[in-house]
Amino acid sequence: MPIQCHVTRPPGTHGGDERLTDQLKTEAIARLAGGVAHDFNNLLTVILCYVQLALDGIGPEDAVRADVLEIKNAAESAARVASQLLAVCRREPEAPAPLDLTGVIQDASDIVRRVVSEDIALEFDLDGHLPPVEADRGQVERIVINLVANARDAVSSGGRISVATGHDADENRVFIRVTDTGYGIADEVRERMFEPYFTTKAPGKGTGLGLATVQAITVQLGGTIDVETIAGRTAFTVSFPACSAPVRAHPAHRQIARHRAATPARILVVEDDPLVRKVTVEVLEEAGFEVIHGEPGEALAQADALSASIDLIVADVVMPGMSGPEVVSRVQRKHPGAVAVLMSGHLEHPSVADDSARTGTPVLLKPFKREGLIDRVRAALGQRAA
Numbered sequence: 001m002p003i004q005c006h007v008t009r010p011p012g013t014h015g016g017d018e019r020l021t022d023q024l025k026t027e028a029i030a031r032l033a034g035g036v037a038h039d040f041n042n043l044l045t046v047i048l049c050y051v052q053l054a055l056d057g058i059g060p061e062d063a064v065r066a067d068v069l070e071i072k073n074a075a076e077s078a079a080r081v082a083s084q085l086l087a088v089c090r091r092e093p094e095a096p097a098p099l100d101l102t103g104v105i106q107d108a109s110d111i112v113r114r115v116v117s118e119d120i121a122l123e124f125d126l127d128g129h130l131p132p133v134e135a136d137r138g139q140v141e142r143i144v145i146n147l148v149a150n151a152r153d154a155v156s157s158g159g160r161i162s163v164a165t166g167h168d169a170d171e172n173r174v175f176i177r178v179t180d181t182g183y184g185i186a187d188e189v190r191e192r193m194f195e196p197y198f199t200t201k202a203p204g205k206g207t208g209l210g211l212a213t214v215q216a217i218t219v220q221l222g223g224t225i226d227v228e229t230i231a232g233r234t235a236f237t238v239s240f241p242a243c244s245a246p247v248r249a250h251p252a253h254r255q256i257a258r259h260r261a262a263t264p265a266r267i268l269v270v271e272d273d274p275l276v277r278k279v280t281v282e283v284l285e286e287a288g289f290e291v292i293h294g295e296p297g298e299a300l301a302q303a304d305a306l307s308a309s310i311d312l313i314v315a316d317v318v319m320p321g322m323s324g325p326e327v328v329s330r331v332q333r334k335h336p337g338a339v340a341v342l343m344s345g346h347l348e349h350p351s352v353a354d355d356s357a358r359t360g361t362p363v364l365l366k367p368f369k370r371e372g373l374i375d376r377v378r379a380a381l382g383q384r385a386a
C-alpha cells in the first residue's frame with residue numbers, strides 16, 4: 001500500500017498560547033536567518049566577483065586555475081544555501097500573479113534538465129490547458145527544482161523522473177507532480193523530511209533545506225503537499241487553488257535593448273558595505289565606465305558638487321541613514337537624466353519588490369556576479385537611450 005501523507009501547515013502549530021509562542025519563535029529565527037543570509041550575500045558577492053577577476057588574469061594552463069575554480073564552485077553552492085535560507089524564512093510571496101504552471105515549467109525546463117544527469121530519463125507530461133494559479137514564478141521554479149533534485153538523488157542510473165502538471169476539476173485545484181522510480185522513503189524519514197536541516201545525505205551532499213523550502217512556499221501560497229511512496233515509485237504532488245484572473249505575460253519575453261557604449265557612461269555607486277562597494281567599482285571601471293562612489297552621505301555630496309551629468313545610479317536598497325530609493329530620488333533632482341539599478345539581498349522584503357514594480361527600477365539580487373552586474377547596467381543604460 002502506498003503511504004500517503006498530507007501536509008497543509010508546518011508541524012508544531014497547535015493552538016492557543018503554544019501557537020503564539022511557536023509563531024514568535026519562528027519570527028525570531030526568520031529575522032536572524034534573514035540577517036545572516038544578508039551578510040552572507042554581501043560576502044559572496046565580493047568572493048564571486050574577485051574570483052572572476054582572478055580567473056581572467058590566470059592563463060588556461062596555470063596550475064592554480066583548478067584551485068580557483070573550486071573556490072568559485074564552493075561560493076556558488078554557498079549562494080544557493082543563502083537563497084534557500086531566505087526562502088524558508090520568507091513570509092510573503094515575492095510577486096504573486098496569476099501564472100500558468102505549465103508555462104513556468106516549460107520556461108524553466110533547461111534549468112530542470114541540468115539538475116539531472118544524462119543517465120536518468122527526465123519526462124515532462126504537462127497539461128497545456130491549465131487554469132492559472134496565484135503564485136510567484138521564482139517560487140514555483142524553486143519547488144520543481146528541489147523536488148527534481150531529490151528525485152535525482154533517489155534514483156540510481158537508469159531511473160526515471162517525471163514532471164507533470166494537471167487540473168483536478170472537482171476540487172478546482174492545479175497541481176505539479178514529480179514522480180521518481182527511486183528507493184522510496186522509509187517511515188522514519190517521512191516523519192521528519194520536512195524539518196529544516198533534516199537530511200539523510202552524506203555531509204556536503206545535502207543541507208536538508210529542500211523540502212522545508214517547498215513546504216514554506218506551498219503553505220504561503222495556500223497549497224498542499226501529498227506524498228505517496230513505495231519502493232520503486234515516489235510521487236510528490238503540490239497543488240494550489242485555481243484562480244480566475246488572466247495570466248500576465250512574463251517580462252523575460254520582452255526585448256531589452258542592449259547598450260554598447262559608444263561614449264563611456266558615468267555611474268554613481270552608492271553602497272555602505274566597503275567590500276561590496278570596492279568590487280562593484282572595480283568591475284564597472286574594468287568594463288570601461290567612469291565611476292564615482294561612496295556611502296549615501298558621501299555619494300550625495302559628490303553628486304551635488306559634480307558639474308558633469310550622471311547617467312546611472314547603482315544603489316544598495318537597505319543602508320543605514322538613507323534607503324537606496326531615497327538616494328536615487330535625491331540624486332535625480334540634480335541629475336534628472338540618471339536612471340537607476342538597485343542592489344539587494346532582500347527581495348523577500350515586500351517593499352523592495354513593490355518599489356521596484358512601482359518605479360520600474362530594476363533590482364540586482366545579491367550575490368551577483370560580474371556579468372550579472374554589467375548586463376543589468378548596460379540594459380538600464382540601453383533603456384535610457386531608447
Ligand SMILES: Nc1ncnc2c1ncn2[C@@H]1O[C@H](COP(=O)(O)OP(=O)(O)OP(=O)(O)O)[C@@H](O)[C@H]1O
Nearest residue numbers: 150151154184193199200201206207208209210211
Ligand atoms: N524523492 C525522494 N525519494 C527518497 N527520499 C527522499 C525523496 N525526497 C526527499 N527524500 C528524503 O528527505 C530528506 C530531506 O529532503 P530535503 O530536500 O529537505 O533535503 P536534502 O535533499 O537532504 O538536502 P537539500 O535539498 O538541502 O540539498 C532527504 O535527505 C531524503 O532522505
Ligand SMILES: [Mg+2]
Nearest residue numbers: 149150210211
Ligand atoms: Mg533536497
